[in-house]
Structure formats: C-alpha cells, structure tokens
Amino acid sequence: GQNIDQPTEMTATEGAIVQINCTYQTSGFNGLFWYQQHAGEAPTFLSYNVLDGLEEKGRFSSFLSRSKGYSYLLLKELQMKDSASYLCAVRASGNTPLVFGKGTRLSVIA
C-alpha cells in the first residue's frame, strides 16, 4: 500500500522560516513532488526531488532522504501570501500517477 504522512496544520509568523515534513511508505519510489494549493484553487507545482539532498528555488527549498522515506519543504522569509495548503506527492514507479498526502495547511500570521 501507499502511505504519505504530513502534519495537518501549522502556524508561523511573517518573516520567519517554517519546515513542513513529509514521510512516505510506498511500494516503490521514483520521485517526490511538492505542490502549493490556495483554498478553492488548483495545486501548483513547487519542487521535485528524486536524489538525496537539498533542492533550492528562491525562498523555497526541498530536501529528500530516500533511506529514511522523508522529505521536507522549507519556506524562508514567510509572507502572508504563503498561507495555503502544501501537498506532498510521491511517484511510486515509472510514470504512474502521483499519490498525494492529505496536505498541510499553513497559516502565516503577522
């Protein structure tokens, strides 16, 4: 089976740094994706990891440890517009559809 776990909710202060964790147990592994989704809108792609290590893209970074089945998304210099749900998704093999976690709802407060 496939299981992807994320915290349900997090709150952080504007200007701060927040780390959103994701752990996965899947039948295989062929990449991990992070998406951002504002309420009532489409998820938008943020980052992709397939090898261990850190991928940096502006204020957003994503880390992967395949041996631990673990990833995190790091958001720096938080802005109010970063208030959204963040979805962790795994591609188990080949080009199979992404399997999503339940998402983490992040609230950024002043």
Place this chain on the structure above:
Amino acid sequence: DGGITQSPKYLFRKEGQNVTLSCEQNLNHDAMYWYRQDPGQGLRLIYYSQIVNDFQKGDIAEGYSVSREKKESFPLTVTSAQKNPTAFYLCASGQGAPHQPQHFGDGTRLSIL
C-alpha cells in the same frame, strides 16, 4: 495560453442524475488524470489515461466513468451510482516522463441539490 480548462466551475446535480465534467488541455500532454478532493482527505485518484483510447481505474473509481477519444479531452461522468458525489474535482495532465509534474486545472465543485 497553454493550460488545462475545466468546466463548469460550479455544478449542481439532482439525486439520480448523471453529470459530466469537462476537461480539455492544449499542452500536448499524453497523460491525463482525475482526482477528487474532500476536506481533510487530500487528493484521491479516480481514473487516469496515459494514451488515447485507453484508461485505468484509480483508487476510487466506483460510480464514475471516463472516455479518452481525443488526446486533448478527458471527460468524467459522475453516475447516479456514486453515493457521495459532493466534492471538488481536479483534472490534471502530464508529459509522461517520471520527472515531470502533473499540472492541474482550476477544478469543478459539484454539489447535490
């Protein structure tokens, strides 16, 4: 502009009716997907298609049907057999390579009258 178009944005269905949700993409993507999103449930896969005239069931296919007669189009029919159809439905497409992300449409919110 290239993208994925879902219509309508809001849809209402009476009990016992079938309803079809439209999804069109002009990204020349081979693969297309339908997900359902409920509060606290995340995205769950209904059906997907990796090539024209072929599609596979996802985790929650019961009460739904699809067709893929054209590369650009992947309509989803919610049948009367789907007992709890009220949800946010998201269509996605992808280029068919493992490292490529799925891109999503803006979604259709279906409600039962």
